[in-house]
Amino acid sequence: VLKALQKVLPHERLIYLGDTAHLPYGTKSPQTIIRYTMQNCAFLAAYGVKLIVIACNTSTAMALEAAASQFPIPIIGVIDPVIEEIVSSGSRIGILGTHATVASGAHQKKISALLPSAQITAVPAPLLVSLVEEGWIDHPMTHLAIQEYTRPLIQAQVDTVILACTHFPLLKILIKRALGPTTRVIDPSLSVAQATKQKLTDLNLLCSETDYHEPLFYVTDDPERFARLGPQFLGSPIEAVQLCELELKELF
Amino acid sequence: VLKALQKVLPHERLIYLGDTAHLPYGTKSPQTIIRYTMQNCAFLAAYGVKLIVIACNTSTAMALEAAASQFPIPIIGVIDPVIEEIVSSGSRIGILGTHATVASGAHQKKISALLPSAQITAVPAPLLVSLVEEGWIDHPMTHLAIQEYTRPLIQAQVDTVILACTHFPLLKILIKRALGPTTRVIDPSLSVAQATKQKLTDLNLLCSETDYHEPLFYVTDDPERFARLGPQFLGSPIEAVQLCELELKELF
Numbered sequence: 353v354l355k356a357l358q359k360v361l362p363h364e365r366l367i368y369l370g371d372t373a374h375l376p377y378g379t380k381s382p383q384t385i386i387r388y389t390m391q392n393c394a395f396l397a398a399y400g401v402k403l404i405v406i407a408c409n410t411s412t413a414m415a416l417e418a419a420a421s422q423f424p425i426p427i428i429g430v431i432d433p434v435i436e437e438i439v440s441s442g443s444r445i446g447i448l449g450t451h452a453t454v455a456s457g458a459h460q461k462k463i464s465a466l467l468p469s470a471q472i473t474a475v476p477a478p479l480l481v482s483l484v485e486e487g488w489i490d491h492p493m494t495h496l497a498i499q500e501y502t503r504p505l506i507q508a509q510v511d512t513v514i515l516a517c518t519h520f521p522l523l524k525i526l527i528k529r530a531l532g533p534t535t536r537v538i539d540p541s542l543s544v545a546q547a548t549k550q551k552l553t554d555l556n557l558l559c560s561e562t563d564y565h566e567p568l569f570y571v572t573d574d575p576e577r578f579a580r581l582g583p584q585f586l587g588s589p590i591e592a593v594q595l596c597e598l599e600l601k602e603l604f
Numbered sequence: 605v606l607k608a609l610q611k612v613l614p615h616e617r618l619i620y621l622g623d624t625a626h627l628p629y630g631t632k633s634p635q636t637i638i639r640y641t642m643q644n645c646a647f648l649a650a651y652g653v654k655l656i657v658i659a660c661n662t663s664t665a666m667a668l669e670a671a672a673s674q675f676p677i678p679i680i681g682v683i684d685p686v687i688e689e690i691v692s693s694g695s696r697i698g699i700l701g702t703h704a705t706v707a708s709g710a711h712q713k714k715i716s717a718l719l720p721s722a723q724i725t726a727v728p729a730p731l732l733v734s735l736v737e738e739g740w741i742d743h744p745m746t747h748l749a750i751q752e753y754t755r756p757l758i759q760a761q762v763d764t765v766i767l768a769c770t771h772f773p774l775l776k777i778l779i780k781r782a783l784g785p786t787t788r789v790i791d792p793s794l795s796v797a798q799a800t801k802q803k804l805t806d807l808n809l810l811c812s813e814t815d816y817h818e819p820l821f822y823v824t825d826d827p828e829r830f831a832r833l834g835p836q837f838l839g840s841p842i843e844a845v846q847l848c849e850l851e852l853k854e855l856f
Contacts, residue, residue, distance in 0.1 A: 373636050381826035384625050482734035574633035
């Protein structure tokens, strides 16, 4: 998502917070995910940001509403922007996400509201998160896991699949290969970046500068591990990563 | 470990705390693991327990010393008890653990101190944690992962392998099969339970009751998920699991 934001909004100053001390979110409960999301938003709000993108499907599914009601800043999630893209796309829709995202039914409800006739097959694919975190992108285990997780999607003859976890676009080529050439595989990142640009435009908050700023990177645990794995996602080196001690729990 | 403690100390009242809101520990940094371990010990200490078993290799490797210096209660980890078992066992020793446990060098240092001639091969096997958490015990992916992780151990011709993560005993049969019949595979749980009994005996703290008490189960996230997965580890049903809100952070 950050990569897409950099592309679509090259002049904005981006502050990235990775809550690595608490990941993964996808196997945790709604209350815990809401608590973590509130802490993260509080950190960014304290920075005086003009908009927050919750670049995690689990967090969006569970905590976007709570965050939007708590913070007086526009907050964009990764679910709404992609739903509109779906409507024009197909009628048999597959969703690959974490346990929590799939169980929340967030995608399912929004798709059904816009496309009542849509047939939706949602598959939790939690091990893909672990495999990407390990950097095992093109590995026999990853192939096997994708084969396993795409089987119910193939059986349901889906024509469109949403990569409903921000780890999965790294596996897009493999997932596409497993699903076959007639299935459209959607990485929501670009829709999210475009929705962000639209929101900033609407609010007259687009940056008027023309120079480029390196994003600021914060993580809640082990900056070194992040600096090592992050570039795989971002597609470019990560210069400096700072540790952010999220000791803001008492606020909530 | 709980299962072994129940077996060796059937009359003690056991309180189990699973820090499920923060797991996995094995990919996190020493500072974060220490912080979480201190919170966990503070919760148990507030319960007035007479002894704490840190039933996690990562936490033992990173935080046992810090915890022992902070709390005036005997604290037993899962590393020391198994090292003595090793000495009598072999000279080419393999260790399967998490990233953090292997990187800490805790096992390696202690084995070398007792057996200076030992050849040690330590392999981080993080995906085995995710596979067990998913309940994929006898699954083609698990077979493939074990094949991958045991390869360097087989190449090093180890005669003994320590299962240095409390998730791995669930995979003991598969790991043993991959390593072959001449390699001894050690689950530290029983040594830990015996060391606990010895410590309680030495301190004259052994329970004199003769009836059995169900353990009390606390988790920091999603009791339902724990109640579903826990019995796989424990080998018996888990009756009631309570949510423990670890809001003790301000203490440290």
